Amino acid sequence: MNNTNNSRKVNVSQLNSVTVRFAGDSGDGIQLVGSQFANATAIAGNELSTQPDFPAEIRAPAGSLGGVSGFQISFGDESVLTPGNKPGVLLAMNPAALAVNLKNLDKGSIIITNSDAFTPAALEKAGYASNPLEDGSLANYRVIGVPVNTLTEGALKDSGLTGTQVLKCKNFYLLGLLYWMYGLPLETTRAWIKTKFKKAPELAAANIKVLLAGFDYAETTEIFDARFQLKKSPVIPGKYRNLTGNEAVAYALITAAKLLKKKLFCGSYPITPASEILQTLSKHRATDVVVFQAEDEIAAICSSIGAAFAGELAATGTSGPGLSLKTEALGLAVIAELPLVVINVQRGGPSTGLPTKTEQSDLLQAVYGRHGECPLVVLAATSPSDCFNTTLEAARIAVKYMTPVIVLSNSYLSSGSEPFRIPKLSELPKFHLPPLPEPADYKPFMRDPDTLARPWTWPGLAGYEYRAGGLEKADITGGVSYDPENHERMTKLRAEKVARVVREIPPTKIYGQAEGDLLVVGWGSTYGAIKTAVSEARKAGLNVSSIHIRHIFPMPPDLGSIMRRFRKVLVPEENSGQLRLLLRSAHMLEPLGLNKVQGQPINSDEVLAKIQEILRGN
Amino acid sequence: MEETKLTAKNFSSGLPVKWCPGCGDFAILAMIQKTLAGMGLPLEKYAVISGIGCSSRFPYYVSTYGFHTLHGRALPVASGVKLSNPELAVWVVTGDGDGLSIGGNHMLHTIRRNIGLKIVLFNNRIYAMTKGQASPTTLQGSRTKTTPLGAIDYPFNPARFAVGLDCTFVARGIDNDIAGTSAILERAAKHNGTAFVEVLHKCVPFTDKEFDTLKDPATKEDLLLRVEHGKPLVFGKNRDKGIVFRNFRPEIISFKAGTVPENVAVYDETNSEMAYLVSGFTQPEFPVPLGVLKAVRKPSYEELYYDQVKAVGDTKGHELEALLAGPDAWEIK
Numbered sequence: 001m002n003n004t005n006n007s008r009k010v011n012v013s014q015l016n017s018v019t020v021r022f023a024g025d026s027g028d029g030i031q032l033v034g035s036q037f038a039n040a041t042a043i044a045g046n047e048l049s050t051q052p053d054f055p056a057e058i059r060a061p062a063g064s065l066g067g068v069s070g071f072q073i074s075f076g077d078e079s080v081l082t083p084g085n086k087p088g089v090l091l092a093m094n095p096a097a098l099a100v101n102l103k104n105l106d107k108g109s110i111i112i113t114n115s116d117a118f119t120p121a122a123l124e125k126a127g128y129a130s131n132p133l134e135d136g137s138l139a140n141y142r143v144i145g146v147p148v149n150t151l152t153e154g155a156l157k158d159s160g161l162t163g164t165q166v167l168k169c170k171n172f173y174l175l176g177l178l179y180w181m182y183g184l185p186l187e188t189t190r191a192w193i194k195t196k197f198k199k200a201p202e203l204a205a206a207n208i209k210v211l212l213a214g215f216d217y218a219e220t221t222e223i224f225d226a227r228f229q230l231k232k233s234p235v236i237p238g239k240y241r242n243l244t245g246n247e248a249v250a251y252a253l254i255t256a257a258k259l260l261k262k263k264l265f266c267g268s269y270p271i272t273p274a275s276e277i278l279q280t281l282s283k284h285r286a287t288d289v290v291v292f293q294a295e296d297e298i299a300a301i302c303s304s305i306g307a308a309f310a311g312e313l314a315a316t317g318t319s320g321p322g323l324s325l326k327t328e329a330l331g332l333a334v335i336a337e338l339p340l341v342v343i344n345v346q347r348g349g350p351s352t353g354l355p356t357k358t359e360q361s362d363l364l365q366a367v368y369g370r371h372g373e374c375p376l377v378v379l380a381a382t383s384p385s386d387c388f389n390t391t392l393e394a395a396r397i398a399v400k401y402m403t404p405v406i407v408l409s410n411s412y413l414s415s416g417s418e419p420f421r422i423p424k425l426s427e428l429p430k431f432h433l434p435p436l437p438e439p440a441d442y443k444p445f446m447r448d449p450d451t452l453a454r455p456w457t458w459p460g461l462a463g464y465e466y467r468a469g470g471l472e473k474a475d476i477t478g479g480v481s482y483d484p485e486n487h488e489r490m491t492k493l494r495a496e497k498v499a500r501v502v503r504e505i506p507p508t509k510i511y512g513q514a515e516g517d518l519l520v521v522g523w524g525s526t527y528g529a530i531k532t533a534v535s536e537a538r539k540a541g542l543n544v545s546s547i548h549i550r551h552i553f554p555m556p557p558d559l560g561s562i563m564r565r566f567r568k569v570l571v572p573e574e575n576s577g578q579l580r581l582l583l584r585s586a587h588m589l590e591p592l593g594l595n596k597v598q599g600q601p602i603n604s605d606e607v608l609a610k611i612q613e614i615l616r617g618n
Numbered sequence: 619m620e621e622t623k624l625t626a627k628n629f630s631s632g633l634p635v636k637w638c639p640g641c642g643d644f645a646i647l648a649m650i651q652k653t654l655a656g657m658g659l660p661l662e663k664y665a666v667i668s669g670i671g672c673s674s675r676f677p678y679y680v681s682t683y684g685f686h687t688l689h690g691r692a693l694p695v696a697s698g699v700k701l702s703n704p705e706l707a708v709w710v711v712t713g714d715g716d717g718l719s720i721g722g723n724h725m726l727h728t729i730r731r732n733i734g735l736k737i738v739l740f741n742n743r744i745y746a747m748t749k750g751q752a753s754p755t756t757l758q759g760s761r762t763k764t765t766p767l768g769a770i771d772y773p774f775n776p777a778r779f780a781v782g783l784d785c786t787f788v789a790r791g792i793d794n795d796i797a798g799t800s801a802i803l804e805r806a807a808k809h810n811g812t813a814f815v816e817v818l819h820k821c822v823p824f825t826d827k828e829f830d831t832l833k834d835p836a837t838k839e840d841l842l843l844r845v846e847h848g849k850p851l852v853f854g855k856n857r858d859k860g861i862v863f864r865n866f867r868p869e870i871i872s873f874k875a876g877t878v879p880e881n882v883a884v885y886d887e888t889n890s891e892m893a894y895l896v897s898g899f900t901q902p903e904f905p906v907p908l909g910v911l912k913a914v915r916k917p918s919y920e921e922l923y924y925d926q927v928k929a930v931g932d933t934k935g936h937e938l939e940a941l942l943a944g945p946d947a948w949e950i951k
Binding site for chain 1: 665677684693695701703923942944950951
């Protein structure tokens, strides 16, 4: 643990939560420092939520405004549901990072900078005519300028490392300093450094030395007159790890295959922001995790359809443009009635759009975007760790109903992280396959009377040989059929099968009262922002409740009756009103919208302001 | 289960075959059914996968597991099947439009990987199912519904396309040559890795005259070059013509039958460069090569994949909780 013998009097304040933003050049290691900090807060027992933010370019010119990369974390007690709106603390590694982020800071916020980085050249690149650390323009903030380069060089002067090697350690100086400010344990980062530089012990020693030097600097200098103690979150005992949404998807797919005692087959093609699913699965390549990097999005889904035909749990991950390319093949999976999990990590569209930015704009494509009458199941994950539960649920439904299921995630969920409690085997859902009759009684398109699912058979199973395909199938026998009545019957059967998935949907949980002035209806990644806003509004005495929809298609059966118990309904979405359109057509209601299409998540302040605006108008 | 030897008949689904009378596909179906029977696997271990087009109706006529997929997409579907279960014999039936136009990208990547699929590409030089549009193998000048003034596209030569991609097994047959084409299919069945077999056949309604000269007993032996590993490249009704290479350029020489000059090239199916030159032979300059053009041994994709996995160690028995925890979990009590 930290050395806590206070050599001087330092004021320690108690906080419920705080938001810290790390910002610097995209090559600065900002994401690394941020995730180390996140792990330390988790081990300290805080609830946390993180969000990285990087430019689309891998390395924009150093010091330029366009090259600023960010990592935001909010941590503290159980009220933390999002990475926070405005940071209370900005850690700016250079003038550009300060320039880009200053507009998001409230007056009185803390700015910690590397004052050595504020050189005339760097200031010019960031568009500063004079040094903001000296010209008084930051008078409304609490600015802590630390000459990090000088101090790092001082700490490592006898290390024998080159000048470049020394300066690469400087991020850990500021990290050490922050650990002191928030009383966080150094152990996880120390252990991480040792593993990372296993083959270069001199670099490991140098980085650890710099980390400790930063911590000691904060302890001894009087620049830091305050430490903060964050309230902890009452957590369920168990094993935890930090997972991003994309990692959670990958682990859910592996888990689902293990529960089914099948191989997991994932055919995918690299695409931002979904590639980490493919990469995470690739790390777990094994006899029972088959990862196939296909030549394109179409081959990716088709190989997965092949794997489903071959009797394995099949999945594919993608983002909007890729989902468009996979569309025809989704139709094949629907008519062949094969189970398939498709993860669509939404980003700003259309076309290449905003590849690294977040949006919720593929909802209608997921529900309706195919030719012919082509229903399938659509689910939406609500938080990085919920990507695990939602993906697991998708796999369970896919094999139980022999249908493709699309899981909607997005850029915000995919790269955001939060602690994930590792479930015990006994807590995981049970998987059921459609019943398989004896070969003599088997017909490829006979159906389980309960779910309407057809039996799943695959090459290798003797006595069940059949021909699957994209041509319309005759009911029960599965032969090719051009019969008009049969086509209508099969169309209805496919629709009815998907409609029966409503039986899997638990009663909708209402946050707040079951009736009142305003109901906020959300779906997907806006969960944290909506819950935070509604919680604050309720504390302020406003009559508002919220629900969050995971099952997009089919929709929860109780949705209409819940919405009708409120005088008004508000649907915040990161699109121009796609869920609102579905709700309106299904329930003949006129919900209000809060729509943001900026490639940025809706934050709780925006939801709260809208709630206040609506209820003030009452 | 009791071992019974399957015959070609066991591989018939019994469904009425709906190709046009006189279509070459009938002969190819019979040859493939016989080849499958010869492989000696139980029925359930075969999967026949196709795209869209006349030839792609194939799986419906075979009694094994089958999948009639999307236009151009048979290969990725089949790759998923093979990689999921490498024990299966996975055959892909495609055509010149399905396999080389809409599915061209998949063809070249499938061949690049050397995944163990047996690909039979039916080449009739036309889009037949959509009723007569030019395909990527339609010859220049051919009049079709989309090329009323004659096709201007340069056509693909499928066998050479595959050789050019370093496919490990490439062969060409023709629908009426039952003995020759059956022998090719038999070798393809035994090949480890991707086998690419082009089968020439006409389309009765749209390319009725195509390949006629290659089938006419009066002309065919002068127009066909039957390549055989280790044998000189000799052809002609009287077997009095041969291929020589001068400065890598092929030339036809004539000689007295029975006295093959020493400079006539001896075919070597393991020589990619020779396969490239010979597979490029087209009418009217050169005879059309038939037979196994290339056969080399290279590890297949599925072998490499599962060898790599074996090296990592079998994780089947791994505890799920340990896997989920990873190296950096923490415990809260």
